[in-house]
Amino acid sequence: MTTDELEKLLAQQPVAVLHRLARGRVHRHFRAGKRRLIELLLQHSSQNRAGFESDLLTLIGERQANPPSESSRRPGAPPIPHKKVVTKATDSDPSDPPVSLTEWLQGIGVPTPQPFVQDPWQIEALAAVNETDVVISVPTGSGKTYVAIEAARRAMEDNRSVIYTSPLKALSNTKYAEFSKIFGQDKVGILTGDRQENGQAPLLVMTTEILRNLLYDAASGQIDVRLDTLGLVILDESQYLADPERGVVWEETIIFCPSQARLLLLSASIGNPQDIADWLTSIRTTPCRLVRHSKRTVPLRAGYLHPNGRLTPLFRTLGIPQGHPSHLHPEAKHLFIEYEEETLPSGRPRR
């Protein structure tokens, strides 16, 4: 496709399709007009034109396969009757009475202290990381740090060195302090863009960019003993792989990670962890193990607080109804409509 053709094709698409394409590509797409959006998309796609085109064609194909009812209707044509009026009954049956506020608020409190017991996924991950690369995709607050610490401990007991990277300097500093407390000052070092301490320690905390640079230097023949004995590389918050500016650094790091070192990727839930694992399997010497689950350890409930101070559950169900965004609590729904009517009398103002 030539740029002109691509531009023309984009211009023919409804804005909704452009916005879907813009997700993850263009930061400023939300309020951009159609022309500007096309410009930004073209600009961005120069890096990965082929991928962009194929995404576009897929989206167009999808739309042709199941056209959205409104845009496919020609002005004169009779409306297409809606077939899916009745949603299928599920665990959160909308005909059940909605949860009450009292029920919703029940159970608040501090659990009695429990002895520490590893979660099954933690055991699984730790067993696997002895033998192979591991990708962990579990919700926020599940206890990924525990896996990192234990894996690091075992590698160090084996006289192999460990590198832990995080995307943020603040997080690197916190982890440096935390690891120093656990393993002792002399066992832990830190290397970030503006801080170097104890650079020869067996456990090094660094930003991912620094590790990438070390790997490039080593590849070009600079001798680095830290990499020779490297047994484990932990990449925390590895969902940064999708960061528009910095994601490439994670890819470089993974591609050039020495083969004798195990990779341990920690991430909050992501949509395609299996792809990441398959990718690692395809480029590394051992098949990668994926450890994933999406159930939160501490259950989560959602609520709606009206500006007048009134609190109600947000959904009809006690927990969050996975896959059913429209199962709103009638009261929350009512209050929110009222809110919109009062604050936006003449349609939605633009920012």
Place this chain on the structure above:
Amino acid sequence: MPPSIHPVDLISALRQKHLTPAIVFLTSRRACDEAMEAFDHANFVLPTVRQEAIAKALEQVMAQHPSIAEHPMIPIVQRIGVAAHHAGHLPSWKIAIEELMRQGHLDAVFATTTLAAGVDFPARTVVITQSSIRKSRDFTDLTAGEVQQIAGRAGRRGKDHVGFAVITPSPYIDLSVLTKGLTGQPEAIDSQFTISYPMVLNLLKAHPHEHIQGILAKSFAQFQLNQRAEVLEQKLDVLHSKMEPFGPRVCTDWITQWHTFDHARRHRHTRHPTYRAEPPEIAARLPFLTPGRVVGFNRGRGIVLRQYRSKGQRNSMLTVLRPESAVTECPVTSIREIYDRTYDCPETSAYPWCSTDTFDRLSHQLEELPLRLPLLPILVATDGEPLPDAIVQSLEDFPCPTCPSRSACHKDFLTASRLRQEQHRHTKSIQALRTSLWHRFQERVEVLQKFGYLTLTTQLTAEGEWARLIRIDHSLLITELIRAEAFTGADPSLIAGILASLAHDDDRPGAFPRISPGLSSLLGQVRKLAESLSPYEDPPLLRADVAALVERWVADPTLTWIGLCKLTTMAEGDIYRLLARTLEYLSQVQTLNATHPGLADTAAQAITAIRRGVLEELP
């Protein structure tokens, strides 16, 4: 009804329902600060025991980070047990707030969504007031992944049986973004792989050119491109089976044959009026002189871009692409040969009558033509014969009219040619998917060769050897500045200022401190160079205000942190980050000590000068 709940009412409501500690995510830093101000006159005071506990915890942090001792927010945080936490604060203050929160001394923290990623900072309840987030200059809807990261802070393991995510509306909120985010799947990761100049240099330093394609193939980008290619390959398989009934007939390539025949047949009638005026040997040629056709002149060859009639001309005219991308207009009579070769050339409505991409491709194809090309036999009606006209004769030249499979071809042509077009399209896309990274790499290589960082055999030149150590954004600009000796003899403060103008991560300019003439002229030079490099590297947003700020900090060792903050409207957290990023850039320049000892030394001096006061104490 107010457009959003008053912060004091919000915290009271949460307290009353035992939903504290809570993190309240607000749209901007300003909103966080204003929320804190809202407590100024509120009758909202913690019991003395809790106030004392906060004071004690703060003292512990102060032992490590003395700079927070004077922090203006301390009294109010102590009084109300609520704090703000955002990127405008110094890291030490943020650390203090995180510590207070972790120890359970605070009821609530007002924060921007930047907190959502990475900082260990959980709470019982998370309050969400927005559905979009400011990125760069605009607001973008939160993704499902982001909504879940934010909501996921609620419910501390071991401290809560259950966590709460409470939505309270503010203007512009789109509730469906949040409900979809809460109930949906997080987005799939999409590779953001780009090929930068330092990447090319470092790869070529470590690996021979012929290995690079294999290395790029290991990227997640290629993995995902391959996934897409596989989908297309499956479609291609389906197309192949659909094409089966349309295999070879009397002629192998009946689709093309029929296409040409059909084309000639259709155009016979419409052309009559114009063609009458032409002598028959010319008229017979016209149907073949379509865009994309290769033709021969007395001298050299060309590709037809357009056929047209012009008032003053007796004969039909052609626009022809000639070697070296020249475009000429000539009458059809100047054509000596018509070759049996055409290229794709979709017509456009303006000069040069095809898209630039097509034009470039055709120019290239014209250069690459083999010396010998088969001629197209064109039958011409002999002079004096009245009718049938020349075209009919040339139609009879086709085997189609008498062919036994004529009716089958006629019937199947549309379907078959559509399928074949689709096949072509998919094959092309697959090829593009498989090779796009490599092409991208080659493009970068060419630029680096042009600038002399790589030899024609893709070895690193002496310049390339050091340039590969500069692995930051705007690397080409920085290495070109070094080569242009822009920094030679410059003071540490000047170099630090220039690097700061590149290193900042914010596009909102602050108030302008006075700028020295030296820095101002050097910035002008940088801007010019950046513009001239813009075909190869996106020019940076050179911020003169931050350059001046950093210059002052480095040049004047007596300047205090407070004094520095007074020079600008930037928040101190932003100044801190700016200096930290400048340090990173300087330390990259410092690695050039083997080849540029003077420059590296100046960078080292700048680094030492930057690290004082708050910057020395941290982290």
